[in-house]
Amino acid sequence: MNEQLQPLKKQPRAGKAGRSGTQDDIVYAHIFEAILEQRLAPGTKLSEEALGEIFGVSRTIIRRALSRLAHEGVVLLRPNRGAVVASPSVEEARQVFMARRLVERAITELAVQHATAEQLAELRQMVNDERDSFSRGDRGAGIRLSGEFHLKLAEAAKNAPLISFQRSLVSQTSLIIAQYESGNRSHCSYDEHTQLIDAIEARDAVLAVNLMMHHMDHIDSKLNLDEESASDDLHAVFSHLLQTKKPGRPSVKL
Amino acid sequence: MNEQLQPLKKQPRAGKAGRSGTQDDIVYAHIFEAILEQRLAPGTKLSEEALGEIFGVSRTIIRRALSRLAHEGVVLLRPNRGAVVASPSVEEARQVFMARRLVERAITELAVQHATAEQLAELRQMVNDERDSFSRGDRGAGIRLSGEFHLKLAEAAKNAPLISFQRSLVSQTSLIIAQYESGNRSHCSYDEHTQLIDAIEARDAVLAVNLMMHHMDHIDSKLNLDEESASDDLHAVFSHLLQTKKPGRPSVKL
DNA sequence: ACAGTGCACATTGTACACAACCCGATGCGC
DNA sequence: GCGCATCGGGTTGTGTACAATGTGCACTGT
Numbered sequence: 001m002n003e004q005l006q007p008l009k010k011q012p013r014a015g016k017a018g019r020s021g022t023q024d025d026i027v028y029a030h031i032f033e034a035i036l037e038q039r040l041a042p043g044t045k046l047s048e049e050a051l052g053e054i055f056g057v058s059r060t061i062i063r064r065a066l067s068r069l070a071h072e073g074v075v076l077l078r079p080n081r082g083a084v085v086a087s088p089s090v091e092e093a094r095q096v097f098m099a100r101r102l103v104e105r106a107i108t109e110l111a112v113q114h115a116t117a118e119q120l121a122e123l124r125q126m127v128n129d130e131r132d133s134f135s136r137g138d139r140g141a142g143i144r145l146s147g148e149f150h151l152k153l154a155e156a157a158k159n160a161p162l163i164s165f166q167r168s169l170v171s172q173t174s175l176i177i178a179q180y181e182s183g184n185r186s187h188c189s190y191d192e193h194t195q196l197i198d199a200i201e202a203r204d205a206v207l208a209v210n211l212m213m214h215h216m217d218h219i220d221s222k223l224n225l226d227e228e229s230a231s232d233d234l235h236a237v238f239s240h241l242l243q244t245k246k247p248g249r250p251s252v253k254l
Numbered sequence: 255m256n257e258q259l260q261p262l263k264k265q266p267r268a269g270k271a272g273r274s275g276t277q278d279d280i281v282y283a284h285i286f287e288a289i290l291e292q293r294l295a296p297g298t299k300l301s302e303e304a305l306g307e308i309f310g311v312s313r314t315i316i317r318r319a320l321s322r323l324a325h326e327g328v329v330l331l332r333p334n335r336g337a338v339v340a341s342p343s344v345e346e347a348r349q350v351f352m353a354r355r356l357v358e359r360a361i362t363e364l365a366v367q368h369a370t371a372e373q374l375a376e377l378r379q380m381v382n383d384e385r386d387s388f389s390r391g392d393r394g395a396g397i398r399l400s401g402e403f404h405l406k407l408a409e410a411a412k413n414a415p416l417i418s419f420q421r422s423l424v425s426q427t428s429l430i431i432a433q434y435e436s437g438n439r440s441h442c443s444y445d446e447h448t449q450l451i452d453a454i455e456a457r458d459a460v461l462a463v464n465l466m467m468h469h470m471d472h473i474d475s476k477l478n479l480d481e482e483s484a485s486d487d488l489h490a491v492f493s494h495l496l497q498t499k500k501p502g503r504p505s506v507k508l
Numbered sequence: 509a510c511a512g513t514g515c516a517c518a519t520t521g522t523a524c525a526c527a528a529c530c531c532g533a534t535g536c537g538c
Numbered sequence: 539g540c541g542c543a544t545c546g547g548g549t550t551g552t553g554t555a556c557a558a559t560g561t562g563c564a565c566t567g568t
Contacts, residue, residue, distance in 0.1 A: 022333075023522090048550070058523045059550085064321075071325055073415070080529055080550060092414065099415040106356050160346065161327070161353040161426070165419045172415070277552095302520070312553045313520090334520060334559050 027055050027065040035074055035085055036174050037140025042087030046075065072171040086175060093176045093223070100169045101216050103162060104150070108196075108212045110157035112205040119156045120201050126152055127193045134190070140178075147174045149193055156200075173219075180223040192218065281309050281319040286425070289328055289339055290432050291394030296341030300329065326425040340429060347430045347477070354423045355470050357416060358404070362450075362466045364411035366459040373410045374455050380406055381447045388444070394432075401428045403447055410454075427473075434477040446472065 031051070034040045046066060048059040055062070066083045069075035073096075076086045088096070126149045133141040147170040154166040192215045199208035285305070288294045300320060302313045309316070320337045323329035327350075330340045342350070380403045387395040401424040408420040446469045453462035 049548095060522055060524090063550095067321070081531090082550065095413045096415055098413060099419075102356065102360050102416075159349045159352060161350055161419075161423060162356075164422070165353075165415075168418070169415060301518095303518095314552055314554090317520095335561095336520065 023055075023057055023061050024064045024068070027051070027057065027061055028068055030055070031065060031069060032074065032171070033140060033144065036143050036178055038178050040085050042085050042175075042179055044085045046083040046085065048082070072168045074171050074175050086172075088172065088176050088179065093180065096169060096172045096176060097216070097220055099165075100173060101213065103154075103166055103169060104212050104216060105209055107154050107157040107159075107162060107166065108200070108208045109205055110159060110162075111153055112200050112203055112208050114158045115156040115200050119152070120197055123149065123152055123156075123197050124194070127190045127197070130193070131190045143174050143177055146190075146193075147171070153196075176223065177219070189218065277311055277315050278318045278322070281305070281311065281315055282322055284309070285319060285323060286328065287394060287398065290397050290428050292432050294339050296339050296429075296433055298339045300337040300339065302336070326422045328425050328429050340426075342426065342430050342433065347434065350423060350426045350430060351470070351474055353419075354427060355467065357408075357420055357423060358466050358470060359463055361408050361411040361413075361416060361420065362454070362462045363459055364413060364416075365407055366454050366457055366462050368412045369410040369454050373406070374451055377403065377406055377410075377451050378448070381444045381451070384447070385444045397428050397431055400444075400447075401425070407450075430477070431473070443472065 031040070031046070040046075048062045048066070051062045052059045066075055066077065070077040070083065073088075074086050075083050077083050126145060130142055130145040130149060133139075133145055150170050151163070151167055154163045157163070192211065196208060196211045196215065199211055285294070285300070294300075302316045302320070305316045306313045320329055320331065324331040324337065327342075328340055329337050331337050380399060384396055384399040384403060387393075387399055404424050405417070405421055408417045411417070446465065450462060450465045450469065453465055
């Protein structure tokens with residue numbers, strides 16, 4: 001049971017989520033990816049000691065990773081009561097999307113002004129990766145890559161505070177998508193991403209912003225954020241109680 | 255080294271910077287205030303152990319406070335090389351102000367829609383406090399209260415991500431003002447704040463946004479590029495907190 | 509004298525031990 | 539049976555020891 005993957009020392013490249021070298025980043029990336037791929041349900045408790053054993057590091061490292069995840073809004077840190085995977089309410093989701101519209105509009109306008117040819121090439125490459133992930137059926141990777149596309153676009157805007165904010169918004173958006181998306185469709189059509197790159201490359205600010213706003217509309221429309229989906233919300237909130245690992249207790253004890 | 259330490263326990267009201275109860279917040283507030291009042295010059299190294307001795311807490315607490323300050327952009331955390339007070343370049347300042355214009359416009363529009371009478375009353379109270387601080391010549395408190403005004407306004411917008419972003423932007427703006435403002439004038443005229451509240455109370459979105467944008471222009475125009483200097487000595491900077499008794503570990507008076 | 513190297517010190521990074529706290533269980537009294 | 543107080547297990551909060559890293563200085567060889 002206490003199977004700990006080898007004490008990730010200085011392996012230059014850990015798995016597909018292993019980004020740069022430091023331990024915090026590795027733990028952070030793994031937990032983040034697990035949340036996006038819904039291997040960690042919203043509301044799941046994230047025990048420091050358990051995570052420490054799993055990743056072969058001490059609670060200190062876990063704590064930093066959780067703190068960072070909490071800063072980005074994908075984890076909720078309750079004092080003296082541990083961390084849980086965030087389960088954004090419909091209202092919180094609306095606020096995130098409102099903020100994203102604001103930021104994406106500004107980023108698009110700035111990217112039209114400042115994006116270099118190299119950055120545009122990188123963006124096209126990311127769309128390719130994203131398409132591949134979805135075609136492979138790797139939904140979690142697709143969501144993550146789609147988010148990274150928007151983050152890369154923010155970098156083209158050349159405004160550090162906006163990039164930081166966008167990172168937080170994209171993380172929360174990914175969590176919301178993973179939680180609320182009506183399942184059958186890809187959440188972020190890469191065609192729209194391609195068109196957006198074309199408009200930016202053509203330095204057509206008006207078109208680019210319009211495309212981005214429509215893109216936001218599409219993402220929004222694919223979510224069940226309407227009032228009548230309160231049942232879905234409740235189900236998400238109590239999903240950690242309803243998981244029937246063992247047969248025999250059908251109802252939740254109140 | 256066992257020194258008589260008086261660990262800052264749960265004293266309800268600390269000094270002028272001592273906000274809510276937890277130790278991190280107290281340390282955070284003190285360092286933040288010291289930076290705003292230019293008792294800590296940009297670039298000053300913030301040694302964990304030195305700060306720990308000054309505040310009578312362990313490096314753990316200091317580290318958390320520094321991490322929080324770093325997340326808000328007021329402190330720069332260099333791996334394996336310690337923390338220093340951030341020294342925003344002119345370019346970084348420009349980016350912060352661009353982002354603030356964006357956010358303040360949105361916040362103003364939302365505040366016009368959502369601000370309650372109670373919130374407006376609180377805002378007026380904050381303007382009064384701000385005016386008092388400047389009339390007392392307490393420039394650091396004035397800058398801080400002016401920032402808190404804008405933060406309170408963000409709360410009226412009822413959008414959690416925007417509030418969080420605004421907190422970061424206001425912190426960095428305060429640092430920029432403390433660093434670059436041409437010295438003798440009040441940096442943030444409270445008259446403009448009052449007019450802004452009036453426009454919001456009248457639910458005049460166009461006027462409110464115009465006032466806010468002019469307010470941003472005024473702040474912007476008051477900055478220059480001179481180099482300011484302040485003390486590098488941590489003990490000197492926080493001397494007003496130290497109980498000058500025995501050698502050893504002096505703890506701060508709260 | 510200067511540049512490069514190696515050592516010693518100082519500071520940060522990490523792990524761990526203990527304290528504080530929360531939550532659930534058990535038992536008692538009503 | 540029900541409610542409440544008390545206790546115990548387990549998790550988080552904090553302090554501290556040790557390891558790893560960076561920095562500055564002295565020393566040496568050219």
